[in-house]
Amino acid sequence: MNLTLEAVRARDAADPLRAYRDRFVLPDGVIYLDGNSLGALPKATIASQADVVARQWGQSLIRSWNDHRWIEAPQRVGAKIADLIGARPDEVIVADSVSVNLFKLMLAAASLAPERGQLLSEAGNFHTDLHIASGAAEFARLRLDVVERGRIEAGLGAETNLLLLTHVHYKTGERFDMARITALASEAGARTIWDLSHSVGAVPLDLGRDGAELAVGCGYKYLNGGPGAPAFLYVASSLQERLVSPLRGWMGHAAPFAFTDDYVPAPGIARFLAGTPPMLAMTALESGVDLFAEVDMAALWTKSVALFDLFAELAMQACPELACVSPREPERRGSHISFRHPNAYELCQALIAQGVIGDFRAPDVIRFGLTPLYLGYEDIARAVEIMRGILDTGGWRDPRFAVRAKVT
Amino acid sequence: MNLTLEAVRARDAADPLRAYRDRFVLPDGVIYLDGNSLGALPKATIASQADVVARQWGQSLIRSWNDHRWIEAPQRVGAKIADLIGARPDEVIVADSVSVNLFKLMLAAASLAPERGQLLSEAGNFHTDLHIASGAAEFARLRLDVVERGRIEAGLGAETNLLLLTHVHYKTGERFDMARITALASEAGARTIWDLSHSVGAVPLDLGRDGAELAVGCGYKYLNGGPGAPAFLYVASSLQERLVSPLRGWMGHAAPFAFTDDYVPAPGIARFLAGTPPMLAMTALESGVDLFAEVDMAALWTKSVALFDLFAELAMQACPELACVSPREPERRGSHISFRHPNAYELCQALIAQGVIGDFRAPDVIRFGLTPLYLGYEDIARAVEIMRGILDTGGWRDPRFAVRAKVT
Numbered sequence: 001m002n003l004t005l006e007a008v009r010a011r012d013a014a015d016p017l018r019a020y021r022d023r024f025v026l027p028d029g030v031i032y033l034d035g036n037s038l039g040a041l042p043k044a045t046i047a048s049q050a051d052v053v054a055r056q057w058g059q060s061l062i063r064s065w066n067d068h069r070w071i072e073a074p075q076r077v078g079a080k081i082a083d084l085i086g087a088r089p090d091e092v093i094v095a096d097s098v099s100v101n102l103f104k105l106m107l108a109a110a111s112l113a114p115e116r117g118q119l120l121s122e123a124g125n126f127h128t129d130l131h132i133a134s135g136a137a138e139f140a141r142l143r144l145d146v147v148e149r150g151r152i153e154a155g156l157g158a159e160t161n162l163l164l165l166t167h168v169h170y171k172t173g174e175r176f177d178m179a180r181i182t183a184l185a186s187e188a189g190a191r192t193i194w195d196l197s198h199s200v201g202a203v204p205l206d207l208g209r210d211g212a213e214l215a216v217g218c219g220y221k222y223l224n225g226g227p228g229a230p231a232f233l234y235v236a237s238s239l240q241e242r243l244v245s246p247l248r249g250w251m252g253h254a255a256p257f258a259f260t261d262d263y264v265p266a267p268g269i270a271r272f273l274a275g276t277p278p279m280l281a282m283t284a285l286e287s288g289v290d291l292f293a294e295v296d297m298a299a300l301w302t303k304s305v306a307l308f309d310l311f312a313e314l315a316m317q318a319c320p321e322l323a324c325v326s327p328r329e330p331e332r333r334g335s336h337i338s339f340r341h342p343n344a345y346e347l348c349q350a351l352i353a354q355g356v357i358g359d360f361r362a363p364d365v366i367r368f369g370l371t372p373l374y375l376g377y378e379d380i381a382r383a384v385e386i387m388r389g390i391l392d393t394g395g396w397r398d399p400r401f402a403v404r405a406k407v408t
Numbered sequence: 409m410n411l412t413l414e415a416v417r418a419r420d421a422a423d424p425l426r427a428y429r430d431r432f433v434l435p436d437g438v439i440y441l442d443g444n445s446l447g448a449l450p451k452a453t454i455a456s457q458a459d460v461v462a463r464q465w466g467q468s469l470i471r472s473w474n475d476h477r478w479i480e481a482p483q484r485v486g487a488k489i490a491d492l493i494g495a496r497p498d499e500v501i502v503a504d505s506v507s508v509n510l511f512k513l514m515l516a517a518a519s520l521a522p523e524r525g526q527l528l529s530e531a532g533n534f535h536t537d538l539h540i541a542s543g544a545a546e547f548a549r550l551r552l553d554v555v556e557r558g559r560i561e562a563g564l565g566a567e568t569n570l571l572l573l574t575h576v577h578y579k580t581g582e583r584f585d586m587a588r589i590t591a592l593a594s595e596a597g598a599r600t601i602w603d604l605s606h607s608v609g610a611v612p613l614d615l616g617r618d619g620a621e622l623a624v625g626c627g628y629k630y631l632n633g634g635p636g637a638p639a640f641l642y643v644a645s646s647l648q649e650r651l652v653s654p655l656r657g658w659m660g661h662a663a664p665f666a667f668t669d670d671y672v673p674a675p676g677i678a679r680f681l682a683g684t685p686p687m688l689a690m691t692a693l694e695s696g697v698d699l700f701a702e703v704d705m706a707a708l709w710t711k712s713v714a715l716f717d718l719f720a721e722l723a724m725q726a727c728p729e730l731a732c733v734s735p736r737e738p739e740r741r742g743s744h745i746s747f748r749h750p751n752a753y754e755l756c757q758a759l760i761a762q763g764v765i766g767d768f769r770a771p772d773v774i775r776f777g778l779t780p781l782y783l784g785y786e787d788i789a790r791a792v793e794i795m796r797g798i799l800d801t802g803g804w805r806d807p808r809f810a811v812r813a814k815v816t
Contacts, residue, residue: 025466034470041466049461049688050454057635058433058449062442062765070635097683099657100508107547123669128658128683131671135656139515139547146669171667220684227465227478227687248543249507250536259579259770261531261554263539275505275536276628279635280457281686357470362667 003314003381012376016296017303023291024224024374031379031386033358036198036336036369039224045287052283064279073282074251074273080289081223081232084297085196085215086206091240093269094219094232094282098197099128100247101216101233102164104272105193106136108243109162109214116161116189119144122152126170129195133164139246149174153184160190167205168198168334171361173326175203175333179210186211197221201292202335202372204301213239222335222371223292225285233272240268249274291373303372304335311337311368311380318388325365338367349401350390356383411722411789420784424704425711431699432632432782439787439794441766444606444744444777447632453695460691472687481690482659482681488697489631489640492705493604493623494614499648501677502627502640502690506605507536508655509624509641510572512680514544516651517570517599517622524569524597527552530560534578537603541572547654557582561592568598575613576606576742579769581734583611583741587618594619605629609700610743610780612709621647630743630779631700633693641680648676657682699781711780712743719745719776719788726796733773746775757809758798764791 012018025041026032032040056064065071079089095101106119119142121133130146137144142162147155156163163185168175178194185192194215199205201222207215213236219229235243244265250256251273254264265271308330315322315337322339341347341364348360359367368383390396420426433449434440440448464472473479487497503509514527527550529541538554545552550570555563564571571593576583586602593600602623607613609630615623621644627637643651652673658664659681662672673679716738723730723745730747749755749772756768767775776791798804 025462027467027469030469032469038465038470040469041461046458046462046466049457053449053457053634053692054433054454057446058454059435061435061438061440061448062446062767063760064635096504096508097657099659099683100504100655103655125669127661127667127669130669131656131658131661132682134671135654139654226461227472228684228690230686231683246543246547247508247511248539249505250539251507253535253539257770259535261533261535261538263542274540275507275639276636278638278686278689280692281689282636284461284688352471359470362665 005378008377008381012378015303015376016299017372018376020291020295020373021376026374029355031356031383033356033368033370033383035371035374036221037359038227039221039288039371040374042224042288042291044291045226045284048287049280049284052280070279073279073286074277075270077282077286077289078232078269080286080293081200081217084205084292085200085234086208087234088208088237090268091237092232092234093272094230094285095273095277096231098195098216098218098231099132101231102129102132102193102195103136104245104247105214105216105233105235106133106162106164107140107246109191109193110136110140110142112191112242113161113189116159117141117143118159119162119164120152120155120160121146121164122166123148124171125164125166126195126197129164129166156185156188156190158189160185160188163190163192165192166195166198168203170198171365171367172338173333173336175331178212182211198334198336202300202304204297207234212236219285219288223285224288226281226288228281229285229288230278230281235269235272240271245272245274247274251275251277295373300372304370305330307370307372307375307377307380308333308335308337310377311370311384314381314384315339315387318384319391321391335371336367336369338365340364341366343396345404346396346401347390350396350398351387353401354386354390356386413786416785416789420786423711423784424707425780426784428699428703428781429784434782437763439764439791441764441776441778441791443779443782444629445767446635447629447696447779448782450632450696450699452699453634453692456695457688457692460688478687481687481694482685483678485690485694485697486640486677488694488701489608489625492613492700493608493642494616495642496616496645498676499645500640500642501680502638502693503681503685504639506603506624506626506639507540509639510537510540510601510603511544512653512655513601513622513624513641513643514541514570514572515548515654517601518544518548518550520599520650521569521597524567525549525551526567527570527572528560528563528568529554529572530574531556532579533572533574534603534605537572537574564593564596564598566597568593568596571598571600572603573600574603574606576611578606579773579775580746581741581744583739586620590619606742606744610708610712612705615642620644627693627696631693632696634689634696636689637693637696638686638689643677643680648679653680653682655682659684703781708780712778713738715778715780715783715785715788716741716743716745718785719778719792722789722792723747723795726792727799729799743779744775744777746773748772749774751804753812754804754809755798758804758806759795761809762794762798764794
């Protein structure tokens, strides 16, 4: 493969999603391949945040809970996300963080099968999922079994209460077959909780079709909701009335403004709210999600696949010392591409110094997020060219690239 | 008491905190007496939010976690709040909501005395505290006993594990003697968790002096941190290393970016973080808290007392049909004044229609927040005059004021 600049530009010109690129702030001199860690800023968010701050908060003050429909935002934004993941509008709500939502779902769901004592998850799953699981297991009196990816199916059994999996692996990009695994777990009598953080907004999802009952997901990656945006959770309608959140906050009460001492869970998905939602963060998330309203999710995935294939092929030719750890088959992976290199950290820093922003993931992986809404084929070709330059010259050996920052 | 307009204006002119009023957005035609529900917008927040969105997120993207010190924000803002409440800088951290933080502290602290089976709280405490307590009690295997205010001290005994109290009551404004109650509980072998939501930023607090070990508080009331701003929690240094949060998220891990499967709590207060903090909301809170940096907290309270006394005296004269339910002695109350009236809801709506924004609290209380940073004596005099007018004319009987909004 020996692509000319004209050829990649022609592909960008023919890209049916190309117009979306102009809806984002993309700094000069930067090729942003970390939108799966923090999505880029939608231009519309600048105006919507200014409005929420200066007009809604500043002028309407407390009245905005009614007048600007703040009070409905968790449900309203949840319904918009539901539309992207094959859920019903009343099956998704925005609340808290992925970590807190995982805790809610694990404790609520575990109580449905008190005789089953195992919480099963994957070794090397995103660590906050495992940490939260360790706390949830303690309070639900479950045994947390963390097994290698290849042993998960064999690990399902008569004792399994919950299976906690991340749909797309944060490091390798490997993707589970949601329908198949959910069905296998279900046959064993277990419920599966899916973490969609590295899927939603990029990878095809159809939770209803795939029989998913419980899920959480992140607002600040492909949904472009802003740093630390609120997360969402999904509970299939059939299960909602049987679950009670361990975090029984007033926003999940059937009558939050009756101020009664006794807790009565709200009907439906609202019972999974806890405290007052952070409206500045919530409205920024809504602006990010609104960008997807007219996006053809199939076209989004088609472009992700094309970006991945281009990256993989160019890197294979130009940077043979990098070992791709992401599966090549589209149905087996997410929307990022990762490589192993003994000096992945330094290489990542050297790339950032030249404006190519990817991510290091310990101990030896460099990861590039492929966000089809705002990346183009030329970005990919240029990123690989810059990487080849750094490898050719040994530029990553500069001692300043070995200094570890707080967040890496 | 028959104050002329000149007299109240003279008091405003002599107010040593008067200059702070200009640091807030206060809409024309509004007397805002609900800053204890949602604090007013600091003008500085408009610029700081725009900067966080457009420059930090938009231009620096993921690099802002280091370059703009986002990663340190929970501790940094926590230390600023610590300064307002008589805590050490490393005893306070900003995280999640009041509800979620209460859950963390209850479950973490309860495990220190597993032989003690009672969680004690006050009937009519802010309901989210009681709801969260009911969930925490279930998972900590405690019995939740909710007793009338006057029976709390008698309720402390050999079985009491935790005492959960709100320092200033959200409805009546009654204030507990923190030092005395904490000591009484401690003598009984119990730990007290204080909810400071209606105290912080208005009422004198000295947690260290008063022997408080555990507390939570709200960012969006007197701290003016924005709608649904993140909350904070306080754990006395002596206790921090003995507590492990039930919500073991990656931000509370000793090495969040080592991506290890096993959970190792961070040293100190950071272990109470869970997921990624919402940075747009966090930085707005910081702007609100920064306004207090040079405020003399004693002067703040002196003014709150004076605003309260003026309101109480004028209302007693002008509106004898209102029964004040807030204690008159300053040391027994917070920074709001509440009245009972059989038609409190309609009266509150009629006041709002004339620009006087207070709060209704079920079933029959109307509540006015007295925020010394941006309210003046003329505001109080005019609010009472408008209220007298509504009562004189029976203006609250207008049928449109009986329609209940979603949030009241």
